[in-house]
Amino acid sequence: MFLSVFDVFKIGIGPSSSHTMGPMTAAGAFLDLLRHSPSAQAAASLKVSLHGSLAFTGKGHATDRAVAFGLLGWVPADIDMTRAEGELAALAEECVLRHAGLPPLAFDPARDIVFDFGQPLPGHANGLIFAVHDRDGRELFSETYYSIGGGFVMTAAERDRPKAIDPYGSVAWPFPFRNAAGMLRMARESGLTIAEMKRENEAQLRPHADVDADVNRIWAVMSDCIDRGLSIDGELPGGLRVRRRARRIHEQLLAEKLRNFSQPHGASDWLSVYAMAVNEENAAGGRVVTSPTNGAAGVVPAVLRYYLDNCHGGCRSRVPDFLLTAAAIGGLIKHNASISGAEAGCQGEVGSAAAMAAAGLCAVLGGTPEQVENAAEIALEHHLGMTCDPVAGLVQVPCIERNGIGATKAVAAASLALRGDGSHFMPLDNCIEAMRQTGEDMNLKFKETSLGGLAVNLPEC
Numbered sequence: 001m002f003l004s005v006f007d008v009f010k011i012g013i014g015p016s017s018s019h020t021m022g023p024m025t026a027a028g029a030f031l032d033l034l035r036h037s038p039s040a041q042a043a044a045s046l047k048v049s050l051h052g053s054l055a056f057t058g059k060g061h062a063t064d065r066a067v068a069f070g071l072l073g074w075v076p077a078d079i080d081m082t083r084a085e086g087e088l089a090a091l092a093e094e095c096v097l098r099h100a101g102l103p104p105l106a107f108d109p110a111r112d113i114v115f116d117f118g119q120p121l122p123g124h125a126n127g128l129i130f131a132v133h134d135r136d137g138r139e140l141f142s143e144t145y146y147s148i149g150g151g152f153v154m155t156a157a158e159r160d161r162p163k164a165i166d167p168y169g170s171v172a173w174p175f176p177f178r179n180a181a182g183m184l185r186m187a188r189e190s191g192l193t194i195a196e197m198k199r200e201n202e203a204q205l206r207p208h209a210d211v212d213a214d215v216n217r218i219w220a221v222m223s224d225c226i227d228r229g230l231s232i233d234g235e236l237p238g239g240l241r242v243r244r245r246a247r248r249i250h251e252q253l254l255a256e257k258l259r260n261f262s263q264p265h266g267a268s269d270w271l272s273v274y275a276m277a278v279n280e281e282n283a284a285g286g287r288v289v290t291s292p293t294n295g296a297a298g299v300v301p302a303v304l305r306y307y308l309d310n311c312h313g314g315c316r317s318r319v320p321d322f323l324l325t326a327a328a329i330g331g332l333i334k335h336n337a338s339i340s341g342a343e344a345g346c347q348g349e350v351g352s353a354a355a356m357a358a359a360g361l362c363a364v365l366g367g368t369p370e371q372v373e374n375a376a377e378i379a380l381e382h383h384l385g386m387t388c389d390p391v392a393g394l395v396q397v398p399c400i401e402r403n404g405i406g407a408t409k410a411v412a413a414a415s416l417a418l419r420g421d422g423s424h425f426m427p428l429d430n431c432i433e434a435m436r437q438t439g440e441d442m443n444l445k446f447k448e449t450s451l452g453g454l455a456v457n458l459p460e461c
Helices: 017-035 063-071 081-094 156-160 180-190 194-202 208-231 246-258 266-283 299-310 316-336 350-364 369-381 399-419 428-441
Strands: 011-013 045-052 113-116 126-133 139-149 152-155 287-289
Touching: 011 017, 017 063, 017 126, 017 139, 017 152, 045 063, 063 081, 063 113, 139 156, 152 156, 180 194, 180 316, 180 369, 180 428, 194 208, 194 316, 194 350, 208 246, 208 266, 208 287, 208 299, 208 316, 246 266, 266 287, 266 299, 266 399, 299 316, 299 350, 299 399, 316 350, 316 369, 316 428, 350 369, 350 399, 369 399, 369 428
Parallel strands: 045 113
Antiparallel strands: 011 287, 045 126, 126 139, 139 152
């Protein structure tokens, strides 16, 4: 199924695309579904149950708040947190949802959002069920949603028949590659780069000029997020008492630059501080772009900012080529494996992000399509098996630093690929399949439940 660059890179809020943005989107979708239900006018109350990883790490990821925001009518891309917080406080007092086209619905967020720690729902590790009841407590209508990573949401029926719900219908894509082998073949036959092919596909949905303009807007949000993260100190919310570090490290790097002090590992420091700035903002619930998820949101922006600020010849006009190439790789990974930490572990999040960033950087540094594919493969290969183990369900430890390390791996992968001619032993498609199999076989406790790994190995106080 075709994934637009604007499906891969979505503007939203932290701390999680699957645990915050997805449930918020699902809540709004349920209200729309309810409005068209014959049961709507008899509805008197609403309840929500969270299952699997949404239950186990939902508090740390603010899933209950996200559901409430969605039921209040907010969507991730344009939520005004000041207004939304005020409305949430009023809802906690009144315990009634009021929407046009629906009767008043009794809903107490503290009571009617239930964290179900039993068996996950069958369709995905991130499941939630919305149900409305009449005045006598009889269930009138319900729907099950799965938050499948990167802010994407499916109903249970859609999960069972994904081929039937292509949102783009019967669009005839000029370059309909479904795997890396097909992508490279089409590049050879057309003489186009991966970014050029992706741009032609996107042009089936909007004019060419709008494609680059809208991609540049995505970069503007990413860049603003870096800048905010570099400017703020303080403690991150959630109870772990983790302090922001990006601003202090950035100030150190700037001071060293003014003194012409040359650090032998300075490049990795700049990459890390850019990535950490984004993920500290994400952990604080700030405005971020899924890249391809919130938990991995720092890798792609860090590598792109590094290219623009620190690579000789870094060119602002190449930003769309970077992001279009990265989106092509992200789409292949999502289509053929997973970008969900709850489904594949952190290899599906930071691993995918590193592959995307490596491909984008290789492309703008003059790499051939074969070298770009090689860069993505190297980066993904060296994240295989990485577990998702957020301490206390918060995307802070080890997630913030992990984005910094993912960014440095991405640059190393692009550099290695550019040193070769694009030929290599392990194809990207095989690496993606290995990731899918690894995620499938990974124990549930290592997949965003905070039941294993670093999440249960805490320092003694």
